[in-house]
Each structure stands twice: as structure tokens, then as C-alpha cells.
Amino acid sequence: MIRFEGVSKSFGGAKAVDDVTLSVARGTICALVGTSGSGKSTLLRLVNRLLEVDAGSIRFDGEDVTRLAPVELRRRVGYVIQSVGLFPHWTVERNIATVPRLLGWSSARIGERVAELLDLVGLPPGLHARRYPDELSGGQQQRVGVARALAAEPELLLMDEPFGAVDPPTRRGLQDSLIAIQRRTGTTILLVTHDVEEAIRLCGTLAVLHHGRLLQTGTPASVLTHPASDEVARFFGGPLLGLNRLKALRVGDRAHVADPPAAEGEPIDTDATLETALARMVAEGRSRLPVRHLADGRSGVLDLADLVRP
């Protein structure tokens, strides 16, 4: 879907992005993580040509983006900007309708789409459609920003810290909505985040940037299990790296066939994270949990000891 090849970008001599090569497959979510100033936002902006590459190429569906007219390209690519950037003089409704209007959709179709999107991001249209951005809380604003980027069913979604400024419970809710949306629409997403947990929860691929260079790519599990360098390990929690690994691994990865008698209690799903399993064990004071269904249809158990299996 989107492929960076040897992409570099400098600002006045300083390299913000340095020889990055990275592919994101259609329908997947890829997280760009890295410390502040590592070039994440710059990389996103290169995709929709808010910036132009200095060297290398970016292919969107096989086509070099520099061959596409910027305005057309941007209408095919949704963009959630780091600082939300809602248009303060337009209602929520009108904000979300921005791209559809630019594309000249009929107003009936736009109306339907806006209502649908508001539902999707959990804002009842009746309550919120006609409000202005400054009448919304920060979290609601960010949801509108996401809805706006999704409006014209973009093939690719660029999200720059979409939930950056929200308190933990709200943030979890937004992540759940995003997962649901992505499942429904199959959009490809390139997501920038500071938040390790968010990256692990949402994304199939992690790409770790540092000083503009790509340090490592891979699934959350592989990156956390085998960090390529100290930098990567440090980013994912240093001494607590091991714990973050539990966020990346799933019950199915470690559960084993139930040796009857199966454990008591409410069984846990195979695709729950090991972290959730551990939390339940701690909370319930037990070291074994029943597992609902293994991949092969049989049920099983998860032992505390399974969590620390190397």
C-alpha cells in the first residue's frame, strides 16, 4: 500500500528523516514510535506531500507520490494532525464534511456519512453535530478529528498522535473505537504515537525511529522480545520491558490444552493479552485461568508460569 525507499529529509542541514525504508501492507496498522523529534511527524507529512522528500521515493499503491497531484493525493489520504486542527469557525458536522464537500458529494450523501461517522466515534449526532469545536472537550475534539479524516473513506489514514492529550480511561475508549472502525473499513493506517501501550494495542507492525533513522521494524511481539538495540529496549520500558512484552503477547500464544480437571472461574479469550490474564490472576489471587477456546477448538488453561516462559 505504502512503501518508503531510502527516504531522507533535512531541515537546514539537520536530517529529520534519514534513509528510511519501510513498507506498510494494505489493511494493516503500522505504528511509528520514537522519542520527541525523531522524525515521526516529518515522515507522515512526506506521504501526503505537505513536505517533499530530499532523497528516496515514497510509493502509494505502487505509484510514486511525486507523480500524483498533491491536492488529489491528499483527498485520497486521511490525515489526523498532531494538534487536532479542527476548523474553529465550522460546526462539527461541517468539519467532518470537509473532504466530501471538496469532492462534491451530494448533500444527502454527506449528511448520511456524517451521522454514521459521529456514531462510529461515539458522539451522538443529535447532541454534537451542530456544536462548534470549542464547545467540545479535548477528547471529543480528537474524535471529531478522526471522523473528519475518515469521512471520504480514504485508502490510507495518517494519524499523528491522534489521542495524545487525553486521560487514560478516555484514551482506551478511543482506541477501541479506532480498532472497530479499522476492522469495518479495512483502511490502512500509519499511526504516530508516544505511548507504548497504544502502539502495542493497536498496531500489527511497529517501526522505531531514532534521530531520523529506522532502528527496527516488526510485530510488537518480535520487537519486544528481541529489541534490536539498547535504544529500542530503553524506549520500551528499560527494566520494565518484560512487562510490556506481556502486552504484546496473547493468551493463545502460551495457553496449553487443558489437562483435566480444567481450572475454575470465568474462562479467558485466547486473543486477550497476557497482561490482561496476569491482571486477572493478581486480582483474583489465582495462578491458573481457564481459556475459552484454543486455536484448534479445544479448551485449555493458562498457568502463571506460562507468562514467564522464555
Place this chain on the structure above:
Amino acid sequence: MIRFEGVSKSFGGAKAVDDVTLSVARGTICALVGTSGSGKSTLLRLVNRLLEVDAGSIRFDGEDVTRLAPVELRRRVGYVIQSVGLFPHWTVERNIATVPRLLGWSSARIGERVAELLDLVGLPPGLHARRYPDELSGGQQQRVGVARALAAEPELLLMDEPFGAVDPPTRRGLQDSLIAIQRRTGTTILLVTHDVEEAIRLCGTLAVLHHGRLLQTGTPASVLTHPASDEVARFFGGPLLGLNRLKALRVGDRAHVADPPAAEGEPIDTDATLETALARMVAEGRSRLPVRHLADGRSGVLDLADLVRP
């Protein structure tokens, strides 16, 4: 040291703080946590009389704060404001010297103190003393804000999300500095934070606010083990509450005398958190760790199963 008794405060009819009764003992750190708008900042401002209580009383060292002259009171109480608020026209040095100058310290004494504080917050004085706030990164600014509040060795320190705008690794560094400072000076601290981990790491007492009301107070371990209500449980991670509990409990709470043979490997300290222990187990793929010294001087072990003991 500081005692709130039935304190209430309204803004135009809406209660921001509602009948709060709370004591903070000398030399302890108390965390005020709660969702956005729950009245945390308001409660702090009532202490140094940037706001006045509507009802109830606040006693500072046994004396009602309304009896103290506001200016005197504020010079005895350090205040780290939520939005940093450094004086942009003054150097770092001069910013930190604010209260000592107001108190009329000699310049030699001020110079010494500033250098000492800069060291304490990890900013080499030679490099930073003569810089201006806008030449510092956000994290460095927050450290200066903390140093400024500490300058005159206040008896009480009010900190409103002192490390709110900093990325996770830097934040951990700042928390470590704060712990060190507090250990050295024995200052009483009232700390507002959004960050559960921070609250648990730093504070001896948690006070959970919701819509202006105090829902629960207690040690982190007790609050996390026995949340008083669903609200509290939700704030501390909902399904992941159990994991957060591991942050609040220490190895010494669960380790037991070594049944020889003791476990292999580098022993862990008794005052490390269970979370750290778990992280090591996951990282090293082991379910048993040696413990350096138990409270009674003997050495011991920590088993994976100890983590989930009810």
C-alpha cells in the same frame, strides 16, 4: 502538617471542591488524583490562598490559613504550577532565586542555593544558570519550576502536575530526582497528577477526587487492593487494576525466607516493586528470584506465585 476540614469551594454555583476532609502528615507525599475537572488544582490553590474557601477550614501547622497573611504564607509554601509559569524575562538563576530574594537572603547564600538546586534537578549550573526559559526544552523548564518552588526550603510543597508535559523516559528521571530531593529535605508534598504510575511511585498517600468529592484516601497498596468504589477502580485501570497493584506492592511484602537452595541469579532488593520483579521474571524466563535481605536480615526468595497471593 496540613489539614483540610470540610472544605468546599464553588465557582458560580458549581461545586469544584465539595466537603473535603484530608490530612497530610509532615514529611510525607500525598497524591491528589482524579479525572480532569475533579477539583485537584482548586484544592491546591486553596492552600496557598490563591483562592479562598467557601466553607470549612484549612490548617497549616495547626494554624488556620485565613489567619496568616497571604504573602507570608506563600513564601513558606512552594508552588509548582500546572503550566510551569517561569518568568520569561529572568534567567533560570533569577527565576530560582525568586523567593529567596523576596525573603531578603544574602546574595552569597542565594548563589549557593541556586547552584545546589540546579545540581539537584540535574541541570549543570555552568550550562543552564544564565539561560532564559525560552532557551530550555519543556522538560528542563519543568525542572526549573520545581527548583524555584524548592528554593527557600519551603515547609510545604504544592505541585500541580509537575511533570505533565514530558515523555515517559524523561518523566521517570524527574520522578527519581524528586524522590531524592524529598528524602534529603523531608519536605511535605501535595502532588496533583493524572498519571497512576507516578502517583503510586512517588506517594505515601493517595487521595482520589471525583466531581470535587473525596472518594478514598489511603496508601497506594490499600487503595489498589481495596478500591472503595467502582469509580476508584476504574480510575486505577479497570481490568488492569490488578497490574497496577503490583506497582504499589514491594518485594518485601511477599518474599519468604529462603528454603535452601536459594534461587540463582542476581538477588532483588526487598523494596523493589513487585512489578519490577515480575518484569525480571518475564525477561529472564524464570519463576523464582533470590531476595537480597528480608526485614529480619535473612535472605529469601520470591516466587511467581507470590505475586498473585490474595
Place this chain on the structure above:
Amino acid sequence: MRSPAGRQPAPFLRAGSGLDGLPLLICAIALAALLLGGFVVVAPNRLQSGTPLSLWQAAGPGGAGALLALLVVIATLAARPALRFRRVLIGLAAGGLMVMSLALAGSAASEQGLAAGRLTRVSLGAGFWTLFMAGLLLLADGAEREPSRANKALPLLATLLGLAALLASGHLSQLSLAREYAVRHQAYLDELVRHLQLTGAGLALALVAGGAIGLLAYRRPQRAGPVFAVLNIVQTIPSLALFALLIGPLTMLTALLPALRQLGIAGIGPAPAILALGLYGLLPVARGVHAGLSAVPGAAVEAARGMGMTEGQIVRHTLVPLALPTLLQTLRLTLVQLIGLAVLAALIGAGGLGTFIFQGLGQTAADLVLLGALSAIALALLADTALRGLALLFTRGPAR
């Protein structure tokens, strides 16, 4: 979103508490001025200064009592913050104060004028003006603080209607100001139109050129510094000097290019006046446009670009609407400034309301000066109010 700690409102400003100090203060000043200063001034003829008559002497016990009663009403209303429609009522009372004091002055002028013969002139005194100004300020203050648009407009419109009715009734015709107007009502209309034309043309010039400069400065920030430095120097040249300076070059220009004269461009008259007005408007317009555009949140512009808006659409849908409050404010300030400056155009033969001022100065007829000056002020106030109203329409209601 983390909300920055807002500035704490002063405790006594909190809704529903305390009394409103401002109307009380204004009433007190008005009362003092009435007791100390003359309400009207009676002069033996048009040129000589006259002797002041107090409100009591001029309006009799009835009139004086009625005016004082109105002041008491306002003060009472001000002291009752809980009252509904309080601001509207104060506004109406303030308007009543203006209309009534003018009416009383008109009556006094008729009586005194009839008593003392043809040459006698009755002018408005310091006491009257203080009272009138007090009414005006109360009206404006009320309109600004009142949240509802309808309630804002009501006292304003009522006052305007009252003043218009009073003027139309002929009740004021014996006031010196009215007599000055009466003998030159034809010329007055011409000069008023002339004044508007001059101002309008100067404003148009300033808007086009200044707008372009402001846009340029926004697009190329590195050029903004020098451009504004040069404009600043233009602004610094005293108006009298600028008007005078333009006569020479323009005369020379028309001598060289007689064709220009066909276009009505000449060394004296409207051309240099408009040019000078345009030059003066340049800096405020350019600065306002630059500031307005620069204040548009960068995030909104980036979002617009990221959505795939073309540059034109970004300007139309994002830059202009978001900068609009500042742009309207710029328009308002520039217009008001130019209306005032256009008075000087009369000095170089371009006409306008300044004509009356300079004629009046020549004849030392204070009321003729006032006729010109008050007209210019009224024009400026009207323009100001109208553009404020316009700005209000363009800013949406609830959240601000």
C-alpha cells in the same frame, strides 16, 4: 485537552454579586458637572463668547427636576444587580437622558433667543455636554456588556429614533448649532457627501494596497520587517506636512502630463487628499491583514492543506474566515481614523466637513467649528457602531 489555568475573574465581578460601579460613577460626574458648569451659554452675537446659564436657570425647576430624576433612576437601577433587563433599562434611561437634555437645551434656546433679539446666540454648555456624554457612555457600556443581541440594539435604536424625532420636530432650531446648519444646509449635504467620497476613496486605496502588502508580508515573513519599517515612516510624517508635501509633486506631475487633469487629478483638490488618506491607511491595513492572517492557527491551515484544499480554497475557507474578526477590526479602526483625517482635506481645497471647521476657525465662530467637528465625530461613531455590529454578525453566538 489540558486546559490552561484561566485568569481568575475578580471576585466582585462574579455574576450576581455586588453593585455596578460604573453607572454610579458616571451619574456622579454628570451631576457634579451640572451643578458646576453651565447648561447653555448665551452670547450677545455669533462671534463673542457668552455667559453660561445653569440648568436651573435654563430649564426651570421642572426640566431640572426631570433630568435629576433620570439620574436617580439610573443610579437606582445600577444598585440593583439582580433586576432582570437591568442593562436594557439603564440603556433606555441613558438614551432618555441624552434626548431629554437636548430637548431642554432646545427649549432654553427658544426662550432666551426670543427674549434677546436676532443676534443673540444660545450654544450648548459644558454641563450639557457632560450630561450628553454620560448618556452616550452609559449606552455604549450597556450595549457592550449585554449578552443578547436584541437587548443590545434596543436602547441604541430607541435613542437614535428619539434624537431623530427631536431633530425633525424643529424644536432645536433656535440652538446656535442648528442656526449654523440652517443657513448652509445645501452646502452641508454636499460637503458631507464629499467627505464620505474622500474617505471612501482613501480607504479603498488603503485596502487594496495595504491588503496586498499585508498578504505579501504574511507569505514572506522575512520581508515583513523592512516593509513595515518603511510604512511606519510614512505614518510618522505629520498629516499637515504630508498634505502639503503632496501638492508640489502632483502639480508638477499634472504640468508634465496634462492628460491626468482630464481624470480630475490635480495638485490641489481631491487627488492629493485621497492619496494622503490612502497613504495613512496603508500601515494600519497592512498590519491588520498581516496580524489577522498570522493569528490563524497553524494547525487549521495544515489540516486544510492535509485535507486536500487548493491554495485558493485555503484562503477562502480557512484564512479569511478565521482572520475575519481581526480584518473587520482593522477596517473599523482605519475607517474611523480616515474620517478624522479627511477633515484636513479642506485645507488643500478638497472640501469635506473640514470646510466648516476651517471657515469657523476663520470667523472664530465656535458653533460652526462644532458643526463640522461634531458631524465628523458622529460619522466616525456611526461607522464604528455599524462595523462593530457587522463584526458581531460574523462572530457566532454561543461560545464566545
Place this chain on the structure above:
Amino acid sequence: AAPVVVSSKIDTEGAVLGNIIALVLEHAGIPLTRRLQLGPTKIVRTALLAGEIDIYPEYTGNAGFFFSMADDPLWKNAGEAYAKARDLDAANALVWLAPAPADNTWGIAVRGDVAAREKLATLEDFARWAKQADDVKLAASAEFVESAAALPAFQDAYGFTLSGDQLLVLSGGDTAATIKAAAEGTSGVNAAMVYGTDGAIAALDLKVMADTKHVQPVYQPAPVIRKAVLDAYPQIAALLAPAFAGLTLPTLQQLNAQVQLEGLDARSVAEGYLKAQGLLG
């Protein structure tokens, strides 16, 4: 043909005379544009020379300044002054039409009460008073103080000097301002520069000091017209002659007073005068 652009100076008398010209031409059916009270002498004269205006009333004595020969004694003789002005301006393709008899010359007036107390009637009396008393304070325009033909000429002829403290100089000041300052004694002023035709002198109880030595040039108002325009409308000369001939000193003073003191419109004052003269049918 193009309309005749009628103009005048900015002062009161300019308004009256300009309106007289305009009304007469209008009555005779000559198309015209009014640009009355255009500005001070400089502006109006420049405009006439530049062809931006076609006709305006000017004072014969001023020609002395236009041609830098103000010191010539011939300006003190009414007939010679007019003839000289007419001849000099012929080179500029300008025609001076027949002047009015009124002489709007510069003079000095003193407050009535002061004049009575000090027994002042002539400039010789004034000089005596100015020499012995130091409470004389004269309000005057800068032009009056500076111009060799004005105050310096009086001082030379009558042998007195006024110090800087005894003068209140109003830049661009008109006699109305000086008269008012003297009448009201503002800032201690008790004497004023006046013009012969000022309407307010008597009404404000000022007494003009007689110029017994005839120091001043003669300033008779006359319409000055561009020759090209006069050629296009040759009847203008004959039309304006009777209107200006009727403007004697008392008449012009009275007309000015109607504008200045009564505040009447210059146009209706002019109309009244022309009607009274039977010139408007």
C-alpha cells in the same frame, strides 16, 4: 463650452464676493461650476494660474506680492495699483476686471474702552500709547507681522516698535480671530490687526486707528479671470462691473457683518445685495 469654474478665497469676504460673481454669471445663463472658498491666496492663485479654476476675486494690492514689487509706492494709489496689476498679469493671460471701490486694507484697531481711556483715534495716538505704556498687546497674523508692507511699515512711519511679548502671532490667523481676541481680551490682547472691510469691528466695540500717513497699499477687490474664458464669454466683464461698483466700504462691511455676526449664508447675503442693487431682475 466648458462651464466657468468660479472660485474664491477661504475667508468670509471671499465667500461673499465669490457668490456675487457666481450669482451674476448664473443669472446671465453662463454655465458654471462653484469651487468657492477653495483655500488661502496661494492655493487659489496657483489654481488660477494652472487653469484649474477660471475666475476669483483678488485684491489689487496683492499683485505687488505676486510680482515681488510690494515696496513700490504706486500700490498706495487705487487707480495706479489696479492698472499696474492688470498690466502685469496680462503676461499670465489673466484679466483683472473692474474693481470695487471698497479698500480692504490692513489696519490696527483698539478695544473701545481702551481707546476712550487713552484717547486713541489715529495711528499717531497709537504710537504714542505704544511708546509710553507696555500693556499694549496686538493680535495679528504672521503675515501682518512679517510682511514689510504691514506692521513694519506702520512702525517705520509712525515711529513705534512692538516687542515680541506685545504681539500675539497667529499663524494663518484671520482678522476674525484677532478681533475676537481683542474684544474679549483673551491672553491680555487689547489691539488687533483688522481689515478695512471687516464687519465685526463696530459690533464688537473696536476702534480702528486712522492711517493718517497712508502707509498701506490699496486692496480693492476685483474679479481676476483667465483670458481664454473671458474670450469665450466676453459679456462677463460688463456683467460684473455694476455688481462690483456697488461694493463701497460700508456696503462690504455690512455684507461681511451679515455673514460673520448674524451667521447668514454667504450666498443669501450675496443674493440680497444683488437684489437690492437690482442686478438679479
Place this chain on the structure above:
Amino acid sequence: MRAAGRLARRPVVGVGAVFLGLTFGMGALAPHLGFLFPEGTRLVYTRATFPELVASHALLTGSASLIAIGIGLAAALFATRPSGRAYAATLDRLGALAQTFPPVAVLALAVPSLGYGDLPTAFALVLYGVLPVMGAGMAGLRSVPASVLEAADGSGFSPAGRLWRIELPLAAPILLAGIRTSVTIGIGTATIGSTVGALTLGSPIIDGLSGDNPAFVLQGTVLVALFAVTVDLALGEVQRALPRRAP
């Protein structure tokens, strides 16, 4: 040394030098400029020397500006204190109203009560000078971030200490810009004081305009324009040199 060199290259030095040179040299220069003007024009202004005119103009505008700055600053301070905030809008409006009044009219109306000369001129100048200072003062004081004010209060500054050490230094750049505007407006407006007997650089301009003398108009115009520009640039220099930051 380097600072002096840098200063020498600032425009204010050049413009100021031309201004001073013309002030003292105009008398000598004027007789040679006959070719510029119609024949017979008197070339040398004699009522007062140009240094006298400049000195008198400067004294008048200087004192009026000081008063205007004092009043404007006091009003701005009052309007930004808690007790005065309710009066801010009205003060602002009063100042704006004073500015719409044409200065010539102010003079005409002030003379009967204030007499002729410097007094009514100074009155008009003060009337005109207050608004820019007041407006800029309010804007500057309001521009101080709320967080900084809260930090100052929280540190235990007294209200006066907060004003003096925190608010005024931070408001200074904006305030100074207002003072700059006020003073340049004053220099320009003072010229019309000559019509009521004040001695200013307006005297040659207005005498010239009414006395058919373009030479006087030009001399006065050039000098007053240079004066205004010099003072404006000089204040700009002060603004630049003002420690954005205090030691």
C-alpha cells in the same frame, strides 16, 4: 566599541544627523534654494530661527507627551487592576472619542477658556496622546500569561512587587510601542498649535500656506517630518535596546 559601531549604522543616526544639520543649517542653506520656487519668493523664514522653532516645538511636545504618558499609563494600570477592570471598556471608549475630535476644533474650542499659546496646544496634544499609551498599556499588561501571574502570586509577591518586577517588564515592549505612536502623533499635531499662537515648526508651514510662500512650507514640512521620523526611530532604538530580559 562594536556596539557603538553597530549603532552608527542604524538609520536613526543618519536621519538624526540630517535633521540636526538642517535645523542649524537651514538659515544658511535657504538663500541658495531660489531656483526651486517661483521668482520673488522670500526664502528665509524670519519670524524665528529654526533652532528656536525646533526647541520650542520639542519643549511643547515633550512636556505634553510626558503628561499624556503619565495619564495613559495610570489609566492602563487602573483598568487592569481587579478594581478597575469594569471601567476598562469605558476608558478605552473615552480615549477613542477624544481621538476622533479634530485637533483644529479642539484648539478653537479650548482658546476661550485656556487663552492663546502653548496651553491650548498642550491640551490638545495630551488629549491625543493618551489613547495610544493607554491602549498599549492595557494590551501589554494583559499580554502577560496567566500562568506567569499565578506563579508570581504563588511565590508570594506583594501586588506592587508583582506589578513592578513581573508585569511591567513583560509589558514593556508593547507599552513602548504605544508611547512611540503617541509621541510621533504629538509631534505632528503640535504643528497646528501655531494657529493659536504657539511657536512650533507648524509656524512656517501655516504661514507659508496662508502667505503664498512654498519655501516656508517646504522648510517647515521637511523639518517636522525629519523630527518625527528621528524621534520615532530613536524610540525604536530604545525599544530594541530594552532588555527583552532583565538581568
